[in-house]
Amino acid sequence: MMRGTVLLVAGLGCxxxxxxxxxxxxxxxxxxxxxxxxxxxxxxxGGSPQGNTLDSLPKGEQTFERVKFKIADGLxxxxxxxxxxxxxxxxxxxxVGKAFAKLHLxxxxxxxxxxxxxxxxxxxxxxxxHYEDGxxxxxxxxxxxxxxxxxxxxGEKDVTRGKVAWKGENEATKQTADRPEAFRRQLRLxxxxxxxxxxxxxxxxxxxxxxxxxxxxxFCVAMTVEEK
Numbered sequence: 001m002m003r004g005t006v007l008l009v010a011g012l013g014c015x016x017x018x019x020x021x022x023x024x025x026x027x028x029x030x031x032x033x034x035x036x037x038x039x040x041x042x043x044x045x046g047g048s049p050q051g052n053t054l055d056s057l058p059k060g061e062q063t064f065e066r067v068k069f070k071i072a073d074g075l076x077x078x079x080x081x082x083x084x085x086x087x088x089x090x091x092x093x094x095x096v097g098k099a100f101a102k103l104h105l106x107x108x109x110x111x112x113x114x115x116x117x118x119x120x121x122x123x124x125x126x127x128x129x130h131y132e133d134g135x136x137x138x139x140x141x142x143x144x145x146x147x148x149x150x151x152x153x154x155g156e157k158d159v160t161r162g163k164v165a166w167k168g169e170n171e172a173t174k175q176t177a178d179r180p181e182a183f184r185r186q187l188r189l190x191x192x193x194x195x196x197x198x199x200x201x202x203x204x205x206x207x208x209x210x211x212x213x214x215x216x217x218x219f220c221v222a223m224t225v226e227e228k
Contacts, residue, residue: 028104028224028225028226028227029098029100029224029225029226029227030068030069030070030222030223031094031095031096031206031222031224032072032095033072033074033094033222033223034072034074036076036093036094037072037073037075038074038087038088038091039074039076039077039087039219040074040075041053041054041055041057041059041073041074041075041221042054042055042073045110049172049175050172051171052170052171052172052173053170053171054075054168054170054187054221055170056168056170056187057071057166057168057189057221058071059073064106064165064166064189064191065163065165065191067104067165067191067193067224068224069106069221069222069223069224070222070224071221071222075219075220075221075222076091076094077217077219078090078125078208078209078210078218079210079217080110080111080210080215080216080217080218082110082111082215082217083110083217087217090207090208090209090210091207091208091209092205092207093205093207094206094207094223095204095205096203096204096206096225097203097204098202098225098227099199099200099201099202099203099227100196100203100225100226100227100228101195101199101226101227101228102194102195102196102226103127103129103193103194103196103206103223103224103225103226104191104192104193104194104224104226105127105139105191105193105194105222105223106165106166106190106191106220106224107141107146107147107190107192107218107219107220107221108148108149108150108188108189108190108219108221109124109125109143109147109148109150109216109217109218109219110149110151110216110217110219111215111216112149112151112216117214117215118143118214118215118216119143119144120143120144121142122142122144122214123142123143123211123212124141124142124143124147124210124211124212124214124218125141125208125210125211125216125218126138126141126209126211127139127141127194127206127207127208127209128206128209129196129203129206130203130204130205130207131198131203131204132201132202132203132204135198137197137198139192139194141192141211141218144157144159144160145161145162146159146161146162146190147159147162147192147218148188150187150189150219151173151185151186151187152186152187152188153181153182153183153184153185153186154184154186155182161192162191162192162193163191164188164189164191165188165189165190166187166188167187168186168187168188169186170187172185173185173186173187189221199228203225206223208220
């Protein structure tokens with residue numbers, strides 16, 4: 001019995017070791033958003049109470065849901081009718097310059113379901129991947145599947161296709177701590193992963209654009225590509 005237990009433990013160790021090795025073998029590269037960034041994480045988001053920032057998001061190289069991201073000073077904020085400061089509804093030419101198997105996105109949106117105006121399964125944004133040969137592919141971002149409002153309440157629904165990658169708070173959400181549970185707020189960002197149907201083709205650039213006439217203001221904090 002002892003020998004069987006030792007073999008079982010040894011076998012489990014091999015499986016866990018192989019899994020860890022596979023995770024380590026993943027080759028991540030960071031897409032630099034800073035040349036196109038139009039909002040700082042430390043700035044109060046336009047149209048929001050003072051202190052409504054992403055300053056609490058850890059900076060530098062971070063791992064969320066087993067995906068490595070590089071969190072820098074700025075993010076890409078798309079326009080929306082409720083923003084005090086006008087933003088473009090499309091950011092073009094985010095440079096990539098390599099082939100990859102997967103694209104990982106750290107993103108969310110502002111102005112979501114608590115206003116009663118965004119139904120689940122509504123497309124609110126898209127990423128367009130431009131290949132070197134002149135072809136392209138589109139990644140549709142759907143409310144409820146991929147992202148929800150970055151402000152959320154305890155018990156609020158999760159996304160069904162993406163994942164919650166990070167949860168936090170800021171000075172504005174802390175002011176809701178004494179409210180009834182349904183009116184308390186925290187922050188969350190979402191992980192989206194896209195499997196590239198053409199992993200051997202070089203990607204030149206990516207565009208990020210709002211879709212449709214909704215009050216949402218989608219934003220992207222970081223992008224990572226995973227090579228084969």
